[in-house]
Amino acid sequence: MNQKKGVIRGICISPRRGTAKYPVETAKIVPDWGIEEDAHGGKWHRQISLLALEKIEAFREKGADVDFGAFGENLIVEGFDLRNVPVDSEIRIRDAVRLKVTQIGKECHSHCAIYQRMGDCIMPREGIFAEVLTGGMIRVGDCVEVVMPQEDRPYSVAVITLSDKAFAGERDDLSGPAIEKILKDSEEKDHIRFNIKETILLPDGEEGLKKQLIRLADQRQVDLILTTGGTGFAPRDMTPEATIAVCDRMANGIADAIRNYSMTITDRAMFSRAVSGMRKKTLIINLPGSPKAVTEALEYILPKLPHGLDVLRGNVQECGRK
Structure with missing residues (x-):
């Protein structure tokens, strides 16, 4: 079973859609919903968004002053390129929380404030999305493991x-x-x-x-x-x-x-x-x-x-x- 490991470096939520997400130290992951108190939770396939720390840092090197959550991401993960994690992979946090990758990147319907300022935004091409299989509490610093999809899946x-x-x-x-x-x-x-x-x-x-x-x-x-x-x-x-x-x-x-x-x-x-x-x-x-x-x-x-x-x-x- 092909596995990759990393660490959660940030957790971000926002109570309303269209508002910037802000960092928190801990969060409750709710099965088939998303992060408790985050507006993007729901009965759909994009319950949690993830972005690689390395991509944020590379964007900062271009001169962008961006905080965690500025791209609308829920989890910032260090250790592997999330963009290359295929759909149907499992993301496991502390062996308790299990997420299933459902989408790679997204369409940008309207340019965000970051795009207006920098002429670019990394979330549409670098972010990934997942649904929650198993919930639980998570915190910054938790270990993350990616398990690649099984060949015999439907x-x-x-x-x-x-x-x-x-x-x-x-x-x-x-x-x-x-x-x-x-x-x-x-x-x-x-x-x-x-x-x-x-x-x-x-x-x-x-x-x-x-x-x-x-x-x-x-x-x-x-x-x-x-x-x-x-x-x-x-x-x-x-x-x-x-x-x-x-x-x-x-x-x-x-x-x-x-x-x-x-x-x-x-x-x-x-x-x-x-x-x-x-x-x-x-x-x-x-x-x-x-x-x-x-x-x-x-x-x-x-x-x-x-x-x-x-x-x-x-x-x-x-x-x-x-």
């Missing part, structure tokens, strides 16, 4: 539906829930475990989808993104274009296999423009838009996906799970 998935009408509330999204059901049933049916991290409903078009694909692959580091909709001939069907734009490499054997299989059911499958590809270690697959077609396509490819996902993860063995 595959993390995001599901994105593209539909102008569903986004506008003019009809229900049936394809996204169909994908969720198949994934949830896969452990019993195919002995494959999936962990659905996010489900997203977007209008058709390219820019919004590109933004989400980049975020999910780079920050959430999900293993698999499944899109449904937007692969036909309509003017706003731009799912393939968005996918191609963000991928480092294409894997269109998957899209071709879906088309070939679907042609045995309906010859209208020839009008699908779906593609598949990879961004870093995330596999992106375009699925059809109708609930019937998406179910047929996903049930066909799902038992075969573990091999490719394992190779992308960098597992030593390049074979699917039994």
